[in-house]
């Protein structure tokens with residue numbers, strides 16, 4: 001797929017089912033992720049692959065986080081939270097482990113991990129898979145981070161859900177709507193200086 005088409009047609013999958021990327025495709029996705037721009041070559045990104053029954057353990061962690069935040073949450077609400085981890089056959093948690101001693105500001109290290117996540121989001125459809133990028137409160141929860149092998153100072157930039165996108169009849173995103181975000185600085189009066 002042409003890179004420009006891949007970018008312009010990217011959208012979040014609504015429903016993800018089996019098959020998930022196999023080991024070869026997964027490794028290619030991870031290699032693509034690691035080609036992200038990286039100030040200082042610190043490689044701040046980490047990828048935690050969660051599949052099969054391990055997703056149920058992630059679902060428990062998410063429900064536990066919600067229970068701690070909302071002690072009055074109903075059993076139904078907690079079950080819905082648990083099920084979120086099962087909405088795709090493969091989850092890649094993308095995290096940033098920032099090097100506080102480095103000259104590179106932490107935000108740039110987090111941005112590098114975000115760029116790695118976006119590489120993955122673009123590579124997945126190129127290999128025929130769908131993807132969705134989610135965070136939610138669990139991404140900021142210390143207990144969840146530690147259970148995933150991270151430290152509280154580390155940042156989870158996304159839970160990337162991957163699988164085969166079900167045909168949902170939703171057309172590709174329309175072009176446009178970018179102009180409002182753009183300003184040509186120094187040309188406000190229409191004169192290039």
Ligand SMILES: Cc1cc2nc3c(=O)[nH]c(=O)nc-3n(C[C@H](O)[C@H](O)[C@H](O)COP(=O)(O)O)c2cc1C
Nearest residue numbers: 010011012013114132133134135136137157158173
């Ligand atoms: C860092 C980050 C976190 C996100 N977290 C969520 C989330 O928790 N829940 C959600 O519905 N969408 C979340 N999104 C947005 C979706 O991934 C998606 O991009 C958005 O709904 C727009 O749809 P599209 O990707 O099809 O354009 C997040 C996006 C980013 C970049």
